[in-house]
Amino acid sequence: MLYAQISIGRFWMRVVRESANSSSRPFFSPARGAALHCGRVSLESLARRFSTPLYVYSGDAIMERLRLFQRALSGRKALVCYAVKANSALAILKLLDRGGAGFDIVSGGELERVLAAAPGAAGRAVFSGVGKTAAEIDLALKAGILEFNVESEAELALLARRARKLKVRARFALRVNPDVFADTHPYISTGLREHKFGIDIRRAPAIYRKAAANGWLEAHGVSVHIGSQIRSADPFGAAIERVTKLVRQLRREGIALQVIDAGGGLGIDYHAEFDPGAPAARSSAAGWDAAAKVQEYAAAVEKALGDFEGRLLIEPGRFLVAQAGALLARVLYVKRNGKKTFVITDAAMNDLIRPALYQAHHEIVPVRRRAGRARVVDVVGPVCESGDFFARDRKLVPVAPGDLVALLDAGAYGMAQSSNYNTRPRAAEVLVEGGKARLIRRRETTADLLAPETI
Numbered sequence: 389m390l391y392a393q394i395s396i397g398r399f400w401m402r403v404v405r406e407s408a409n410s411s412s413r414p415f416f417s418p419a420r421g422a423a424l425h426c427g428r429v430s431l432e433s434l435a436r437r438f439s440t441p442l443y444v445y446s447g448d449a450i451m452e453r454l455r456l457f458q459r460a461l462s463g464r465k466a467l468v469c470y471a472v473k474a475n476s477a478l479a480i481l482k483l484l485d486r487g488g489a490g491f492d493i494v495s496g497g498e499l500e501r502v503l504a505a506a507p508g509a510a511g512r513a514v515f516s517g518v519g520k521t522a523a524e525i526d527l528a529l530k531a532g533i534l535e536f537n538v539e540s541e542a543e544l545a546l547l548a549r550r551a552r553k554l555k556v557r558a559r560f561a562l563r564v565n566p567d568v569f570a571d572t573h574p575y576i577s578t579g580l581r582e583h584k585f586g587i588d589i590r591r592a593p594a595i596y597r598k599a600a601a602n603g604w605l606e607a608h609g610v611s612v613h614i615g616s617q618i619r620s621a622d623p624f625g626a627a628i629e630r631v632t633k634l635v636r637q638l639r640r641e642g643i644a645l646q647v648i649d650a651g652g653g654l655g656i657d658y659h660a661e662f663d664p665g666a667p668a669a670r671s672s673a674a675g676w677d678a679a680a681k682v683q684e685y686a687a688a689v690e691k692a693l694g695d696f697e698g699r700l701l702i703e704p705g706r707f708l709v710a711q712a713g714a715l716l717a718r719v720l721y722v723k724r725n726g727k728k729t730f731v732i733t734d735a736a737m738n739d740l741i742r743p744a745l746y747q748a749h750h751e752i753v754p755v756r757r758r759a760g761r762a763r764v765v766d767v768v769g770p771v772c773e774s775g776d777f778f779a780r781d782r783k784l785v786p787v788a789p790g791d792l793v794a795l796l797d798a799g800a801y802g803m804a805q806s807s808n809y810n811t812r813p814r815a816a817e818v819l820v821e822g823g824k825a826r827l828i829r830r831r832e833t834t835a836d837l838l839a840p841e842t843i
C-alpha cells in the first residue's frame with residue numbers, strides 16, 4: 389500500500405513536471421483505459437463540475453512555450469509580446485504578465501483587458517491593426533504604451549494630431565509590407581503587397597523622413613507581420629532581412645530606429661497524431677517538437693537581424709496557447725443519414741469556428757476510450773448551418789451518447805472567436821495550473837445574452 393502510494397506520488401510528480409513537455413500537448417491518459425487528464429485533473433471531473441462545452445487550458449504548457457521563446461532570444465534585448473487576440477482570457481494575460489511577457493493588442497478593448505489583468509504592463513504593449521479610431525489612440529496614448537504599429541499615412545497623421553492634443557509624444561513603428569509570400573490559408577496570409585495590412589516597404593523611408601519633422605512623433609521602430617500558421621522559418625527570415633535593410637538605410641540618413649518588431653505567425657502541427665501516453669514517456673524525436681521549432685525560428689530571425697543592436701519584439705499568439713487548450717464537449721446523439729454517420733455534440737461552430745472558417749483540422753479524441761473499430765463519421769454541432777461541423781469523414785473510435793470528447797489544439801482562436809449565434813451562451817473556461825483547476829470564466833446564461841436588449 390505504502391509502496392503503491394509512493395509510486396503513484398512519483399508518477400504524478402513526473403506528470404506535473406513534464407506535462408508541459410515542449411514536444412506535446414498537455415492532455416494524456418495516466419493509465420490504459422483511464423480518462424484523459426490535464427495535469428493532475430481528470431477531464432471527466434471537470435465536465436461534472438463545470439458542465440460542457442468547456443474550454444480547458446494548461447497554464448503550465450503556456451508558460452513553457454513563453455520560456456522557449458525567451459530562452460531562444462536571451463542573447464539579445466528582446467521582448468515577447470503575446471498577441472492577445474489569440475486568447476484574451478484575463479487569467480491567461482495575468483499568467484503571461486507574471487512570466488515577463490509584453491502584449492500585442494489590436495483594439496481598445498484588448499488594451500482594457502491588458503490593463504485589467506496586468507495594470508503594470510502598458511509599457512510592454514504594442515498596438516497593431518489597420519483601423520484604429522481616435523478614441524482607441526487616445527486610450528493608448530494615455531496608458532503610455534510602448535509603441536503604435538502604424539499601418540497607413542492617414543493613421544500616422546491622426547496619431548500626430550491626437551498626441552499633440554494630449555501633449556504626449558507618440559512612439560511609432562511603421563508596419564511595413566515586405567511582399568513576402570507565406571504559404572498558409574489565404575484568410576490568414578498578410579504579407580503581400582495586395583493585402584490590406586501595412587505600408588509598402590518601398591514607401592516607408594519617405595514617411596519616416598516626413599515624420600521626423602513632427603515633434604509629436606517619435607520614430608521608434610519598424611514592424612512586420614506576414615501572416616499566421618506559418619510552419620517554415622524561411623519566410624520570417626526573408627521578411628526580417630528586408631526590414632533590417634530598411635533600418636540600415638534609415639540609420640545612414642540619421643533616423644535611428646531602436647526596435648524591430650518581427651510580428652507573430654509561427655504555426656503548430658494541428659495534424660500531429662495524438663499520443664495519449666503520459667507526457668514524460670513521449671519521445672520528442674518521434675513527433676513534432678515545439679522546442680526545435682522555436683530554435684529554428686530564432687535562428688532565422690537572428691541571422692536576418694545581423695548586426696542590428698536594438699531591441700527585438702516578437703508577437704506570437706497561436707504558438708503560445710493553441711496546444712495548451714482543448715474544447716471539451718459531450719456527445720448528444722449519433723445518427724445515420726443515408727451512408728453517413730453524424731456524431732452530434734453539445735459544442736458547435738459558435739464555440740469553435742475554425743473548421744468552418746478556415747477548413748481547419750482539430751484532432752478529436754474521446755476522453756475515455758471504448759473498445760471497438762474506428763468508423764468514418766462527421767462530428768457536428770447543433771447549430772442550424774451545414775457549415776457547423778468539427779470534422780468531416782473522420783475516422784473516429786466508437787463514441788456513444790453521453791461520452792465526452794476533446795477537440796485538441798483549441799487554445800488559440802477558439803473562445804476568442806466564439807459567438808452567441810443561435811442564442812447559445814458561450815462556454816465556460818478552466819485554467820489548470822500546477823495540478824489545480826479553477827474556473828476563469830463562468831458559463832454565460834441566457835439572461836446575460838438578453839441583458840443589453842430592449843423590446
Ligand SMILES: *Cc1c(COP(=O)(O)O)cnc(C)c1O
Nearest residue numbers: 471516616652653703704705706
Ligand atoms: C494575429 C497577429 C499576431 C499573432 O499571430 P499568431 O499566428 O497567432 O502568432 C501577431 N501580430 C499581429 C500584428 C497580428 O495581427
